[in-house]
Amino acid sequence: MSTTQLLMKLEAMARSSNEKLDLPKYVLCIDNLIKMALILLRVRSNIPVVICGEAGCGKTSLIVCLAIMVDVRFLTLNLHAGIDEKTIMMFMNDALEKAEKGETWILFDEINTCNYLGLLADIISNRMLNGKLIHPNIRLFSACNPYRPRIQAQSEANLTNIKSYEERSDLVYQVKPLPDQILDYVWDYGILKPDYEYKYIQIMVEKELKNLAHPVFPELLFASQKFIRQVEELCSVSLRDIKRAITLVKFFYNSLQSRPPYKKGHIYPSENPNTITRSYILALSLCYHSRLYEQELRKQYRHEMEQILQNHEVYIVENMFAKIIHEEQEDYINRMQLPLNVAKNEAILENVLTMIVCILTRIPVFIIGETGSSKSLAIRLISSNLRGSDSNDKYFRRLPQVYLITHQGSSLSTSESIIKVFDIANKYQETSSMEFPVISVVLLDNIELAEINSFNPLKVLHSLLDPSYPATGPTISVIGISNHRLDISKSSRALLVQRPQFDLDDLVDTAERLLNTKVIGPGQRDALEPLANAYSNYKRKNQVLLNFHGIRDYYSLVKRLSLNEMTPENIQMALARNFGGTGDNAKLFEDYFGDVLKMFNNHEP
Template sequence: KCKERLKSMENMVESKENESQRNPKEIWLFLDEFNTSPDIGWFNELICNRSLDGVKIPDEIKILAACNPYRERKLNKQENEWFGRDHLAQYAYRVFPLCETVKAHLWQFGSLPDLDERQYILEMIKNRKKELKRHLQTAFDNEVPFIVDKICKSQAFVRTKLQDVATVSLRDVDRCLKIFIWLVNKNFTDDIRQCLVISMGVCYYYRLKANEREEYQKVITKDINFLENLKRERDIDRTNGGIKGDIICIIYLHYHDDSKFFVLVGDPGTSKTLSFQILKKNMCQSEIANFRKRLKKESIDLKALHVVSFQCTQNSKAFRIQERWDQAMSHSDDKLIKLLLLDEIGLAEHSKHSPLKVLHYLLENPKISFVGLSNWPLDAAKMNRVIVHQIPNDLDNDLKAIGEAIYKTEHTNLQQTHVDMLMEVFKELHKQISEQYILSKSKDNWLGRRDFYALIRHYMHNPVPSESFQGIMRNLGGCRDPQFQRYVAEILESVSRKSATE
């Protein structure tokens, strides 16, 4: 691509020289993130030697290049297990080493000081005023200092908690303000501060881990009860047994014109795919009218979803993602929201073909919506371009909710004591797997919510666990490791004695 662009620029220079003997105007070529390409030697020749495959390029062509920084990425135990062998994953950005000759031309661009960033945020907020309806502008002016303060505090707090400081930028401010202005104009609530809480929840609060959310709440709640205001919107409806914050986030994002790109990050089994399936089911063309009524938000123009899916792998290529994007774009019905789903997008990031680089271009001015599902955070260059929802891994509460939901809604011979017994077996076995390393590697998510769901479903239509351990062995005892089998036997023996005593 770069060769093609240079060739066209050389042709332009030659044509201008033929038209006039005067020196033609300068033509600038900008190479963005050139150190993310494995062809680093080729770029070294172009930038430092001003030649292409040994042929000198015209003097009228000026080259300006930008590269991503080299900062080490903090990998936790689980991330080390998943992609510790990927040398590019060691850095916050997926970058290749620079040649020594290129380093002589480097200039450190740096980052905005806090005071300058605050001034930028203030100007961005003032520029949004013209997008509001006229009767809302006076109230908006009165709240500008409050909005600036809360967004600046959000920027500073989240920047210290994520994997790299560059994961938070003025792009987040822009997305937050877009959602905020959209909510205010839609008369979503009479309280402007309430709209700000929702937009900050979508852009900042939900991208944090569970313990970090509590800290963020304390930072923001000085002048406004942040969590109570956010819960007021999360509890809009409980479709299909529980619309979580991730579904609410997706709904907000894909019903206004600008912020349409969203990534769900969570451990395996944290209901990422299930959340999207619930959304897709309730917002298809045949169900959208009923969903709109249940939400009781008739003032919002809820449109049906048309979803194009792509299953990412470690061998994914950019042109395949581009094909799916174009397929979604080509759908002719303008009454639908066109959405591209990239499942397991984290796997594609570790492909040797760098397929996700195409998203940098596609997400600049997207005409369709985009959702990615990943088991781990992506690199800073991609996380900076999307809204992220980090799904907390609260296994104990999730197991309790699954057991209660199935026990209450289905006809079954199970009693509450049986459900409690299954929960105890599952949690104890999960604990042993996670803490005792009884398998060849640490397997924190080897047993997940799907296994527990299947376990409960088995005993709904079969002899209860106090009479038979068949369901436990079928759903939890599949590993042939002798030490694992010994732990299973010990746990079952312990639970059986406790059950007989009771």
């Protein structure tokens, strides 16, 4: 039976009206149509529906879509740790009032993140509220993520974790187990089967991209999903990632078609590959390539994507994937006015491009990386350069002015404080006009610190980052920067960037870009690799106090060496200022930086 035939049968079973059905931005296929039919059978029997499934498998959107199809009153309560009993009672009283007028569906979304599971379980299993039966016109729905221990260690960008976070990270999702009394009503969605997922991808690409669609893109997306699942959790990616990739293809295509050059005579992009292929690669780079936390994994991913493109006879040569990414990053950073001593290394290039694109497309993004990986610096550069009509660059003058509203994450963060920041951002967004366009950006700084809070205030982000269908996304932009990765239920609702730890090549490249060539001569530049190697060995193996020194001390050391004449006294002073404070400085310098000192001092001890 075809999708159209099945939809017609479902409509005949669900709808009393003959009006044409319009489901905005919803992809229909055999899989979800069968699920709708089975849910409808439960509803007709007045049996509660509790859907349990991985993040992004379409639980909430499917129920909302079915409610639109049936044409009933539909109410949703987005639950999180900040929801109290009073809020639940107010919601139920409103639902009971509406139920007097006819059939009313109510959905408790993310039910097992709430602290009042007993109250909700009594409503769902016994249809009781305050000792009284609820109205017979009410139909009950719930959605939740599974309570499941982590099987495979989730990447935390190889960072040292906060102890409380380590203890809680044993679970894939930070949720509570469901009460026994509602387990009989649970419908386990699990994860999409590969065949169904590929079908969904094909339909979404064809429906959304239209003339920009090519048979290679669904295959690239399907292979990308598979690659991420092999290196992370099986539930790490979902159809949300497909939706983001499609949005980015449209953005990059339109941007590349109309973006003026950053300087006279500069030609970008080149004709090969064509703009559509280039847009595919850039979308994949942001959605999948940037979330890979090891350089070797990124290399493997690029190679696999290049093979698929070549199999479809799409113009692509070896290492073209990396070249296209770098060209786009350079095009954005070259439009910016940078402070002195800012090294245009891979970290700042990736962070700036990702943040700007996500701000403009309103795709939430989490940037994960160790201290010193240019997360905050990228934010400052964007804020100082994207000033609307006051921007220096011609392209940036076409874009809205960026307005930052910051929430500083801490163990004292609450759901209310996070909601308040979003409310401020939404109110400021309302001031935007055609003449003076602005875009509000909520910056969640050190957001991982809020995850320590036992009340789990970050669960409120679920509905803020990913509003319920038929809404297509948040009305503002959201950037989270963190030293640690959040759990999958949050990270799946945003584009994820995990900065790899700095390897030797990164350290040398950054040092070269920071150098003042008037002070450090060609012969002394040869000391950069031993300097980077000395720092890497010291940080990795022999720090007396864990993380006492870090990448920022390395940056500062290189800058200090660039300021003054390379005398033994100045070199010793630079090392003492940046790597002192832990005891025997002389032994530290001799053990780790002795060879470097000799090279800077023309090989004299």
